[in-house]
Amino acid sequence: GQNIDQPTEMTATEGAIVQINCTYQTSGFNGLFWYQQHAGEAPTFLSYNVLDGLEEKGRFSSFLSRSKGYSYLLLKELQMKDSASYLCAVRDGDYKLSFGAGTTVTVRA
Amino acid sequence: IAGITQAPTSQILAAGRRMTLRCTQDMRHNAMYWYRQDLGLGLRLIHYSNTAGTTGKGEVPDGYSVSRANTDDFPLTLASAVPSQTSVYFCASSDEAGGTDTQYFGPGTRLTVL
Numbered sequence: 499g500q501n502i503d504q505p506t507e508m509t510a511t512e513g514a515i516v517q518i519n520c521t522y523q524t525s526g527f528n529g530l531f532w533y534q535q536h537a538g539e540a541p542t543f544l545s546y547n548v549l550d551g552l553e554e555k556g557r558f559s560s561f562l563s564r565s566k567g568y569s570y571l572l573l574k575e576l577q578m579k580d581s582a583s584y585l586c587a588v589r590d591g592d593y594k595l596s597f598g599a600g601t602t603v604t605v606r607a
Numbered sequence: 608i609a610g611i612t613q614a615p616t617s618q619i620l621a622a623g624r625r626m627t628l629r630c631t632q633d634m635r636h637n638a639m640y641w642y643r644q645d646l647g648l649g650l651r652l653i654h655y656s657n658t659a660g661t662t663g664k665g666e667v668p669d670g671y672s673v674s675r676a677n678t679d680d681f682p683l684t685l686a687s688a689v690p691s692q693t694s695v696y697f698c699a700s701s702d703e704a705g706g707t708d709t710q711y712f713g714p715g716t717r718l719t720v721l
Contacts, residue, residue: 502649540697540712541650579623585649594665595640595710599649 500524500596504586509604512574518571518584518601526591532571533585533602534561541585545571573603581605610634611713613698619719620688628683628716630698639681640710641665641673643694650697655663656681688720 501523510516522530529548533541547553547562547569559572573580583600590596614629634640637658642650642665653664656675670692672684681700685692695717699710 540714543709543711546709587650594652594655595650596652596666597650599643599647 502586502596502598503589504598504601507602509574510606512576512607514576516573520569520598522567522584522588524590525590528589528593530562530569532589535583535585576605578605611698611700613713613716615716617717622689622720623687626685626688628696630681630713631679631702635678636700636702640699642697645694690706690720693720
């Protein structure tokens, strides 16, 4: 089976930076995804990493270390609209996605 | 372009009843997926289809069946619903099963089995 761990909740102040960590143990590895999910809505794609290193996309960045089974999602210049659940997902050797339980980020004014 | 649509939006169902959740995509994606999302457990794959005419079992397939008669539609059927199938169900699609293609999700169906 797959094992993907991420913190349950995080709280940060508007304008600040928050880092969401994700550790994983999977059967094979074909990429790591981050999704954002607002309450009552569908998950939407944020980022994809398949090689080690940092991928930057505007205020959001994602990092991957395959040897450590570790990724993080960095949210900079937090805005109220960033309050959501952030899902870490790993694509395994069979190209199936396994999701972590999600990290609920609350942004306070 | 609608992307992925799901129907119904929500449903309350008596245990033992048969129910089909509908999913349609207009992106001509080859691969489609059904997930359930439960509090504290995250999204779990029920069934998938890499291309029209083929289907496969995911992590939690028991009690569910799917069919993929064409590219656009991927219905999920609960033959005899049980309360443990109360969940939010998401359909997703991607252009390919592998590669860098991401999965795009439908709006979800909230199902309550009493």
